[in-house]
Amino acid sequence: MKGFLHSIETMGLVDGPGTRTVFFLQGCPLRCAFCHNPDTLKRVGGQEITPQRVLEIVRRYKPYYGAEGGVTFSGGEPLLQGEFLYNTLEILKQEGYNICIDTSGFGNPTYYPKILPLVDTLILDVKAFDSESFEELTTINGFDTYLDFITNLDSYGFQGQVWIRHVMVPGFTDNEQAMKGLVQTIKPINHRVDRIEILPYHTSGVKKYHELGIPYRLEGVEPMDTEKAKDFEILANKLFAESLRQERKENEIKKQEHYKLLKDREMASEEERAEMLSQLKKLPLLSDVDKDDVEDVLNQVILSNIKAGDYIFKTGDSPDFMYLIYKGQMKIFNNTIDGEEQIFYIYRDGDFVGGLNLLVETPYRYVGQALTDCKVVAIPKVTFDRYFYDSPVVLRSVLVKSFERIRWAEDLIQRLSTSNASMKTAGLLLKLVKRIGVEIDEGIRLELSMNREELGNYSGLRRETITRKLGEFKELGYIELVGNKVIIVKDLEALESYVL
Ligand code: SF4
Structure with a gap:
C-alpha cells in the first residue's frame, strides 16, 4: 500500500491544534484560482510513501506533540487517496495519535465511512457559498457535492470538531453578504464547528505558476489586506454565534411542539393508563431504578396513543425522548435521493428506539412513523439522564439493540447491493x-x-x-x-x- 506524497512539514503550528507533523499529499480535483500549491494538483508523482513509513516519521516527532498536537494530512486533497489514508490512519490511531485532515470534501466517498470516524479535527475549506461562485473559483461544478459531504459528515461517523477556513479574495467575498452566505453554508454542521478562520489571499504562489507555465487566473488581483480579513473573521464568528442562538431557539420551539404533540395524545382513560403503568413496572429497564424512585419515573413518562400514519419523530429532531413501543408497530425509514422510502426496521411491542441518541446526544437521522395504531411510552431526556444514564441494565440493552440494528443494517446493505x-x-x-x-x-x-x-x-x-x-x-x-x-x-x- 503506497501513497503519493508532495512534502512534509515536521513541526507545523497552523494546521490543526498544537504542534503537528503535516503530510501534504499529492492530487486534487479542484483548480482553485488562488491555489498556491499548483504542484500538488497532479494525482500521481511526488514521493511514494507507505503507512508504515508515515508511522516511523511521526514516532520521531511524538515528543513535541504535547497534549493537543499530532498528525495532519493536507494537500492537495488528502481524501482523494482514500485507501492509503485509511490504512495510515488505522495504524496511527492504534498508537493514539491525534489526527487532523485538511480537506475541501472532494475525495473518494467509498472511504469516508472508514476514514472520518478516525479524525479528531477536520479543517474544512469553504471555497464559495453558491454554485456559480464555486464553479468560477474552482472550475468545477461541485457545490452540491460539497454540500453533500458536509451534510453527511455525521452519518459517515465523524465525531470530531471542525475548523472552517475560507480564503478571502478581494472583489469576491470581502463583504458582509458573503459572510452571511458562509454562515448559511456551514449550517448543517453548526454543532461541530469550533471556529471560523478567514485566510487573506496572498500572491506568494504566483511564481510557481510562472515556473510551471500555467496561466494564473487572478493575475493583477492585489493581496487581501490582513487587517480587513481579520475584521471579516470577527464578523463571521459573530454571525455564526447568532446562527447558533437562532438554532437553539428553533430547537426549543420544536421540542415544545413535540412535547405538546405527545401530551395531546396522552391516554384518555385512567384505566388504560393504570394498566400500562402496572405493566411498565415489570420492565427489566426499571430493575436498576431504586424502588422508591419507580413511581417518580412512571409519573414522568408520557403514555401516548399514536394513530397509524402519524409521525413519532423526524430526521433532524433533537433527542428529547426514548420511545418504548408498548403496543403496535412503528417503521423507521429515510427517503433516498430518488425520493423513494427506504425502510430500515419495523419496531413492535417491547422494542425501544432513541436510547442511543440520548446517550450520545445526536439528532435522529431517520423518521419514525406509526404503521398501525400504537401505544407509545415516551421517556423524557431529563428522566433518562436522571434514572437510566448510569444503569448497566439500560446500557446493556441499548448496546444489544444497537448491535442488532448494525447487523440488520449490514444485512440490508448486503441484500440491496448484491x-x-x-x-x-x-x-x-x-x-x-x-x-x-x-x-x-x-x-x-x-x-x-x-x-x-x-x-x-x-x-x-x-x-x-x-x-x-x-x-x-x-x-x-x-x-x-x-x-x-x-x-x-x-x-x-x-x-x-x-x-x-
Ligand atoms: S482545494 Fe486546495 S489544493 Fe486543491 S486546488 Fe484548491 S487550494 Fe489547491
Whole structure:
C-alpha cells in the first residue's frame, strides 16, 4: 500500500491544534484560482510513501506533540487517496495519535465511512457559498457535492470538531453578504464547528505558476489586506454565534411542539393508563431504578396513543425522548435521493428506539412513523439522564439493540447491493419469519402491517416487483397469500436456498 506524497512539514503550528507533523499529499480535483500549491494538483508523482513509513516519521516527532498536537494530512486533497489514508490512519490511531485532515470534501466517498470516524479535527475549506461562485473559483461544478459531504459528515461517523477556513479574495467575498452566505453554508454542521478562520489571499504562489507555465487566473488581483480579513473573521464568528442562538431557539420551539404533540395524545382513560403503568413496572429497564424512585419515573413518562400514519419523530429532531413501543408497530425509514422510502426496521411491542441518541446526544437521522395504531411510552431526556444514564441494565440493552440494528443494517446493505429480486424477496420473508412469524399447522404465518409498497421499500424493490415475486413464490408453492395482509410461509428451506 503506497501513497503519493508532495512534502512534509515536521513541526507545523497552523494546521490543526498544537504542534503537528503535516503530510501534504499529492492530487486534487479542484483548480482553485488562488491555489498556491499548483504542484500538488497532479494525482500521481511526488514521493511514494507507505503507512508504515508515515508511522516511523511521526514516532520521531511524538515528543513535541504535547497534549493537543499530532498528525495532519493536507494537500492537495488528502481524501482523494482514500485507501492509503485509511490504512495510515488505522495504524496511527492504534498508537493514539491525534489526527487532523485538511480537506475541501472532494475525495473518494467509498472511504469516508472508514476514514472520518478516525479524525479528531477536520479543517474544512469553504471555497464559495453558491454554485456559480464555486464553479468560477474552482472550475468545477461541485457545490452540491460539497454540500453533500458536509451534510453527511455525521452519518459517515465523524465525531470530531471542525475548523472552517475560507480564503478571502478581494472583489469576491470581502463583504458582509458573503459572510452571511458562509454562515448559511456551514449550517448543517453548526454543532461541530469550533471556529471560523478567514485566510487573506496572498500572491506568494504566483511564481510557481510562472515556473510551471500555467496561466494564473487572478493575475493583477492585489493581496487581501490582513487587517480587513481579520475584521471579516470577527464578523463571521459573530454571525455564526447568532446562527447558533437562532438554532437553539428553533430547537426549543420544536421540542415544545413535540412535547405538546405527545401530551395531546396522552391516554384518555385512567384505566388504560393504570394498566400500562402496572405493566411498565415489570420492565427489566426499571430493575436498576431504586424502588422508591419507580413511581417518580412512571409519573414522568408520557403514555401516548399514536394513530397509524402519524409521525413519532423526524430526521433532524433533537433527542428529547426514548420511545418504548408498548403496543403496535412503528417503521423507521429515510427517503433516498430518488425520493423513494427506504425502510430500515419495523419496531413492535417491547422494542425501544432513541436510547442511543440520548446517550450520545445526536439528532435522529431517520423518521419514525406509526404503521398501525400504537401505544407509545415516551421517556423524557431529563428522566433518562436522571434514572437510566448510569444503569448497566439500560446500557446493556441499548448496546444489544444497537448491535442488532448494525447487523440488520449490514444485512440490508448486503441484500440491496448484491441480491437479485428473488434473493431480496426471499431475504425479506426470512427476516419477517424471524421477527413476526407464528407457527401454525400450515406453515409460518406472517401477519403484515405493511402494504406491498412498504414491503418493497423494506427490501429495496419496487411495488410491482415485490408483488410479482410473491406471486411467483406462491406458484412455486413456497408461500400462500391470504388477502393483502397475511403470508403463510410453507417451504422455509426453499426460501433459505436463495440467500445461503
Ligand atoms: S482545494 Fe486546495 S489544493 Fe486543491 S486546488 Fe484548491 S487550494 Fe489547491
